[in-house]
Amino acid sequence: MISSFRLLVVAALLPIGHAFAGAVADAALSPNAQVLDCKPGPWGRVQWHYLHLEAPDWILDSFETPSSQPTWIFPRAGAAMLAKLFTDAGVARETVERWFADRRAVTAGPEATTLFPSEADVLGLSEQSRVAIYEELARAPQNEYHANPVRILDADVDAWLGRREIRPEIRELIKRLSYRRGQVRCFSDLAVLLGHARDESEVRDFMKLASRVRAVMAYLQIGPEDDNRTIDKYWTAGFKRKDVLPMLDSVSLLPGGGRLGFAHLLPPEARKLIYTYPTLAMAAKGRMPDCHWTALNFFSYSPQNVFLDLRLVGNQMLGGHDVVQPPYQFGDILGLMNKAGQGLHSCVYLCDELVFTKNGESASAPWIISTLADVQRYYSGLPIAEIRGFRRRWAEDR
Numbered sequence: 001m002i003s004s005f006r007l008l009v010v011a012a013l014l015p016i017g018h019a020f021a022g023a024v025a026d027a028a029l030s031p032n033a034q035v036l037d038c039k040p041g042p043w044g045r046v047q048w049h050y051l052h053l054e055a056p057d058w059i060l061d062s063f064e065t066p067s068s069q070p071t072w073i074f075p076r077a078g079a080a081m082l083a084k085l086f087t088d089a090g091v092a093r094e095t096v097e098r099w100f101a102d103r104r105a106v107t108a109g110p111e112a113t114t115l116f117p118s119e120a121d122v123l124g125l126s127e128q129s130r131v132a133i134y135e136e137l138a139r140a141p142q143n144e145y146h147a148n149p150v151r152i153l154d155a156d157v158d159a160w161l162g163r164r165e166i167r168p169e170i171r172e173l174i175k176r177l178s179y180r181r182g183q184v185r186c187f188s189d190l191a192v193l194l195g196h197a198r199d200e201s202e203v204r205d206f207m208k209l210a211s212r213v214r215a216v217m218a219y220l221q222i223g224p225e226d227d228n229r230t231i232d233k234y235w236t237a238g239f240k241r242k243d244v245l246p247m248l249d250s251v252s253l254l255p256g257g258g259r260l261g262f263a264h265l266l267p268p269e270a271r272k273l274i275y276t277y278p279t280l281a282m283a284a285k286g287r288m289p290d291c292h293w294t295a296l297n298f299f300s301y302s303p304q305n306v307f308l309d310l311r312l313v314g315n316q317m318l319g320g321h322d323v324v325q326p327p328y329q330f331g332d333i334l335g336l337m338n339k340a341g342q343g344l345h346s347c348v349y350l351c352d353e354l355v356f357t358k359n360g361e362s363a364s365a366p367w368i369i370s371t372l373a374d375v376q377r378y379y380s381g382l383p384i385a386e387i388r389g390f391r392r393r394w395a396e397d398r
Contacts (some may be wrong), residue, residue, distance in 0.1 A: 034050070041351060042231070046220055048354065048369075053212070053213050053275065060208060065194070070116065070189065071114060071116055073113075073142040073143050074140070075111060078108070079106075082113060086099075089128070095124075105117070123177070145189070149181065151184050151378055152184060152186065153377060156185070161174075166205075166209070181380075182377070184380065190206070190207075193209075193210075213359075213366065216368070217261070218354055219260065220265060221259050223254075224253070235265050237392075240394050241299065244264070262369060270367070274369070275366060276366060277364070277365075289358065291346045291360070292346045294356070324391045329349070330350060330351065331392060332390065332392075333389070333392075334355065334388070335388045336375070336387055338383045345357075345382075347375055349389070354369055354372075355375060
């Protein structure tokens with residue numbers, strides 16, 4: 001069994017389930033979904049709505065369930081340093097003294113000091129204290145759900161959970177334990193949540209809940225009244241990938257027009273990946289595909305795994321692409337850059353505010369369509385200074 005739910009190496013155990021992608025991509029529009037319209041543009045008439053994905057059962061089967069004991073690991077930190085951290089964060093002095101006086105609650109070693117707070121201690125933290133302490137915990141990858149918390153991109157926990165079946169008291173528990181990091185609400189206390197599970201089935205359900213991510217499903221509306229030549233040109237990247245043309249043309253000739261899910265508009269590799277999770281074959285390459293691999297392989301008929309080497313990503317971005325300004329075009333790579341010009345995240349522009357992205361290298365991060373605003377909020381804890389556009393330099397253009 002695997003000891004950590006989000007460790008990269010677990011992808012070597014994951015079976016493939018690409019049938020899931022087709023099922024989602026062709027799903028009927030929910031009558032209860034809030035449907036939004038993209039701005040008018042050369043992409044045509046586009047509508048979209050949110051949906052939430054959770055890791056499928058075959059992924060959960062490959063992981064060991066974490067302990068229900070809250071655990072805080074502070075590498076290279078002694079009692080005096082931690083006592084100052086806690087008191088500065090607003091934790092009552094008597095609580096801090098009790099933690100360090102109880103030998104069952106703290107383990108000090110040469111490499112790290114580990115605390116085992118009670119559930120009552122965790123629940124008793126104010127949001128201000130939680131933000132400060134969890135920011136420090138996030139610096140150590142051993143604190144898995146602090147370093148990589150559940151990110152709630154929706155307006156609040158209720159919107160994130162929606163109509164998902166969950167006990168009301170669990171919903172309130174998540175609300176109480178959620179906290180703000182950057183521009184999103186986060187949840188890190190899976191251990192406390194698991195301590196409230198009634199049985200093994202609910203433990204599994206809580207694990208699935210912890211993988212929940214917000215994504216977008218989008219549709220292109222096409223009819224005889226549309227400027228189909230302009231639409232064809234846009235979605236074929238200036239007629240450089242014409243495989244989608246027969247489908248675009250046939251749908252436009254339907255009586256009254258028709259609708260295409262975006263999965264059908266993506267190039268072959270992206271079409272295969274959308275709404276799926278990494279596979280055994282991908283893990284066998286030594287590194288899990290990340291955002292840069294995803295962006296640079298967007299137009300590939302078969303993935304180029306050389307882009308797993310981060311040393312070569314920047315060279316390819318600069319050598320095989322031109323830096324471009326808005327308005328962006330279908331397939332442009334959007335790089336979220338720091339002040340030093342280093343790419344912290346890459347995603348692929350689709351239209352208006354929609355992008356194709358994989359948010360993280362983890363096996364639990366699916367390939368999704370998202371809004372650029374959601375991507376920026378997801379990475380709002382990083383020192384992002386600008387968004388820079390890169391457009392592929394096609395062989396026929398050179």
